[in-house]
Amino acid sequence: MAQQGIDWDEDFDRLTPSQFFRKNKQMLGFTGKIRSLTIVFHELITNSFDACEEAGILPDIDIELKRVDKEHYILRHKDNGPGIPEDYVMQVYCMMFAGSKFRNIQSRGQQGLGCSGCVLLSQMTTGKPARVISCYKEGDEIKGVKMKFQMDVENNRGILMEREDYPAESTGVCIELQFKDVSYSLAEQGAFEYIRRTMIGNPHAKITFRDPSGHKYIFKRAADVVPVQPKEVLPHPKGVSADDLMTMAKNTDSRRYKSMLTSSLSRMSAKRVDEIAEMTGIDMNKRPKAMTFPEAEAIVHCFKKMKFMAPPTDGLIPIGSEQIEKGMKQILHPEFVTTITRKPVTYAGGVSFIIEAGLAYGGNSGRVVNEKRKSEIMRFANRVPLTFDAGSCAITEALKSIDWKRYGLKDMDNTPLTLFVNIISTQVPYLSTGKQSVSPEPEIVHEIRQATMKLARQLQKHIRAKRAAKEKEKRSKVFEEYVPVIIEEAAKLGETGVPEYQEVLAKVTKRALAELLGEKVEEEEEEEEYDAIIMEEVDEFGHVVEQGNSTLDNFIDDDADDDFEE
Ligand SMILES: Nc1ncnc2c1ncn2[C@@H]1O[C@H](COP(=O)(O)OP(=O)(O)OP(=O)(O)O)[C@@H](O)[C@H]1O
Missing domain, CATH: 3.30.230.10 (Ribosomal Protein S5; domain 2)
Structure with a gap:
């Protein structure tokens, strides 16, 4: 009889993060053809913005989407950020849960998944390698490298296929990926709309986008200031769990509970730690590595009962x-x-x-x-x-x-x-x-x-003011139509000449109307002018439309298309 249940030697295994997401790509947002492509745009654009802003650079992004055939696209995304040092390029693009944003800092990225998720989707749908040019500063020198690589899903890392030096003039990253089973759409959830919305929330950025039909859209900058970089803030005592405290205790360089709490949490003074010691009876001079879970629970329980100043807000930078x-x-x-x-x-x-x-x-x-x-x-x-x-x-x-x-x-x-x-x-x-x-x-x-x-x-x-203005105009017309007739007829009846009435009429109608509408008579307020339209030739969405050849063609050798014949 066949053995039932788990064969531990045979069945027991473990998944790397990349293997997990290959099986569950919907968890990275890759569901549906339109959505999958929009998510790719999202991941690459947000990374470029984060990188540029951290380096104090106004983002200038070139995106080109070429259609190879129905539902098969080549995407090239280029930014003017600080670039990625060569040693980190494959980690960024091929290693899940790897990144520089696991700090308590306001950034678009949080998880270290975005880039590698895009490479994974590209590989899963086309089997094609990723191509990256990264130009970055090393000391005073700008270095450039051009790489072709694939993701080793089983080991959550990259496999380098080609590498050569690249003559760099300025810093930035250009990545080229191919995708199948995705779709470019102008619909609300499509990639174009994603860029349009991105520009509303990021008026300091410029994006040039060439769509699959060859149209070039230039979304110009509306503001010339790089957003102030948010500061990293320490967690607030009210926001931490016992597990968070245990993690802090494991990783801290502090030598006592007391110094660990004051240096790892915001709004936590030595006096507050003494209060906790009194309430819990825990010795705050112990070494953090010795912290037990019940102790962490007791400390967090105190946090919940205590009153603290609100968290510092210099870690948050709104758009304004x-x-x-x-x-x-x-x-x-x-x-x-x-x-x-x-x-x-x-x-x-x-x-x-x-x-x-x-x-x-x-x-x-x-x-x-x-x-x-x-x-x-x-x-x-x-x-x-x-x-x-x-x-x-x-x-x-x-x-x-x-x-x-x-x-x-x-x-x-x-x-x-x-x-x-x-x-x-x-x-x-x-x-x-x-x-x-x-x-x-x-x-x-x-x-x-x-x-x-x-x-x-x-x-x-x-809306009310607009309606009132319309009403005013309508009533004004009534006065202007009938008052002259009345004056002229009255003059006839009185057998006198028609008096000069225009100036008086203008004053009277304004006052009479204002009284009718229950308003104070004031000087008309001038409408504020704004120089919103800084685009030259605009389409129905209000974006510059140009036709012409791709500027990105020179950036990466155009041998990408050859891969299709392989
Ligand atoms: N265009 C870029 N220029 C410079 N550095 C980049 C660029 N793109 C990604 N990086 C670096 O690669 C890291 C990993 O990026 P990835 O998109 O995988 O994760 P993330 O942005 O940290 O988080 P999330 O998964 O939430 O987007 C980033 O934290 C950043 O340090």
């Missing part, structure tokens, strides 16, 4: 309402725009975050569906557009819970309106590794509601 406004004006050319950046607050007791929001109305706001403009929601986390999994997201939940009718928006769906919401945090509580939706923590939902309700009130004022 002025910049959001610039981004929205640049891309949407709205009739009206209003933005807000709320004060930092915390969720889960100790993780700080900031909500920012913008509302654009009229112009190119909203999305065109069946030739009609509908309202649209643009969700962002740390400036990155969240394009998928809207249903479960805190932003959707908050916006759904608002009674828009109270703000005069009776048919919200059919209003030409774009609502922008961005959550800034060192720890955005994503619902999955795909990082497409934010967990609906009550504090986050509350903040989003407060921000958007404020914007809705501003819009209501604008």
Whole structure:
């Protein structure tokens, strides 16, 4: 009889992270053809932005997507960032959970998965190698290297196939990957829309995109300042768990519990540690390596009961309402725009975050569906557009819970309106590794509601003022039509000449109308001008459209296409 159950020698095995994600690529966000390609754009763009900003460089990104045949594409993505030193190139692109952002710092990347996920998808769908040119500084010298490699999934590392020096003039990375079973689309969840939204949240960036039909779109910079780099912040006592404390204790260089707690946590003074010692009876002079789990639990229990100052907020750098406004004006050319950046607050007791929001109305706001403009929601986390999994997201939940009718928006769906919401945090509580939706923590939902309700009130004022102005014009016309007739007829009846009445009429109509509308008579306020349109030849989305040859062709030898014949 065949043996039942587990054959431990035969069956017991372990997966490398790459093997795990090869089996579960949906966990990296790679589901569906359109979505998969958008996620690739997302990963490469966010990495370029993070790298550029860390180095104080205004991002200038060139993307080219060539269609080889239906659902088979070559993607070239080039940035002007600091580049990746040669020794790290294959780790970045072939090793899952490897990166430089595992600190308590606000950045778009958090997990060390993005780049290698793209290489994995490319390899899984085409079997083609990745090609990278990296130009980086070593001392005062700029070095360049050109590499061709594949991912060794079984061992979570890269296999180098070719390498040569590259004559570098400036720093940056250019990666070329091939994909099958993906699809380029102009739909809301497609790659083009992803770039459009990215530009609203990142007005300091420039992206040049050549689409598969050869159209070149230039999304120009609307702001010339590199965002201030957020500082790394220590975790707040209210935000740590017993397990976090155990990890700190294992990895600290401090020699006592006391110094470990004061140096690893924010808002933790020696006096507060003495209070904890008194409450728990734990000797705070012990060596951290000796910390037991029950001790860690007791300390965290104290944290929960104690009062601390809110976490420091210099680790959070919002886009800023002025910049959001610039981004929205640049891309949407709205009739009206209003933005807000709320004060930092915390969720889960100790993780700080900031909500920012913008509302654009009229112009190119909203999305065109069946030739009609509908309202649209643009969700962002740390400036990155969240394009998928809207249903479960805190932003959707908050916006759904608002009674828009109270703000005069009776048919919200059919209003030409774009609502922008961005959550800034060192720890955005994503619902999955795909990082497409934010967990609906009550504090986050509350903040989003407060921000958007404020914007809705501003819009209501604008719509009311517009309506009143129209009404004014209508009534003015009535006065202007009838008053001259009355004056002329009265003159006839009184057998006198017609007096000069135009100047008086102008004054009277203004006053009479104002009284009718219950307003104070004031000088008309001049509308604020903005130089939103800095593009030359624009298409329906308001972007420069050019035709011509690819500029990227010279960057990587064009032997990529040869691989298809292999
Ligand atoms: N274009 C680039 N220029 C310079 N460094 C880069 C670039 N792309 C990636 N890196 C480096 O490679 C590391 C790994 O990137 P990867 O996308 O895999 O993860 P991540 O950005 O850290 O996190 P996440 O998985 O959440 O996106 C980054 O942390 C960064 O240090």
